[in-house]
Amino acid sequence: MKNLQETMRELQKTSESLAKLNFNQEHPWQALSQMNQILDANFWESLVKLTGQTASQATAQASEAVAAMPKKQKKEKVRPIVMPRSSPEAFPVTDIYQTEHLLIVCCELPGFARDSLEVTLTEQRTLEIKGAIKKHPYAASCIRQERAFGTFSRQIELPVSVSAKGMKAQYQDGLLELYLPRDGSPRERKTTFRANL
Known part of the structure; x- marks a missing residue:
C-alpha cells in the first residue's frame, strides 16, 4: 500500500x-x-x-x-495525420500544428537551397511549397544514393483558413517552419510568398 x-x-x-x-x-x-x-x-x-x-x-x-484530460486553451480536439514516409508525394515530410492564432507548418528539408523557397496559398486552405534540394558536391563520385536531390513541390490541404498577410518563414537545423495567421474571413484567392531565409 x-x-x-x-x-x-x-x-x-x-x-x-x-x-x-x-x-x-x-x-x-x-x-x-x-x-x-x-x-x-x-x-x-x-x-x-x-x-x-x-x-x-x-x-x-x-x-x-x-x-x-480537459484543456483550458484548446477548444477542439485535433489528432495528427501520420503520413507514411514511403509515399513519394509526401515530400517534404510535414507536420502541422494549430494554436489559437496560428497554423505552423513544419517541413523536414535537410540540404534545402534557401533561395529556392516559393510558397503559394490558394483559397486560404491549400498551401503549395516549392523548392530545391542541393546536389552534393561529390555527387559525381557517389557509390550509394538514398537521399534525393533536385526540385520538389508539395500541396497541403490545411485544416483551417489562414492568411498570407503576416506569414513568416524560418529555416534552422534542417527544418523549415511556416507561421500562418489563422483567418476565417475569405478574401484572398491566390498569394505567392518568397521568403528570405
Missing part, C-alpha cells in the same frame, strides 16, 4: 509539472522538450507499477488518459 501511495504522489507531481509548462505559440518546441524531460523513464515505470501491466499497455492507456 505504501508503494501505491508513493507512486500516486509521483504521478501527481508529474501532472502538476505538465500543467505548469510555458507554451509559446511562436516556438512550441521548448514546451515539447520540457514535456519529454518530465515524462521520463521513471514516469512510465511508475505507471507500470501502478497498473501491473506491460510498458506498452501502460503507455497506450496513459496516452488515452492525457488525450481525455
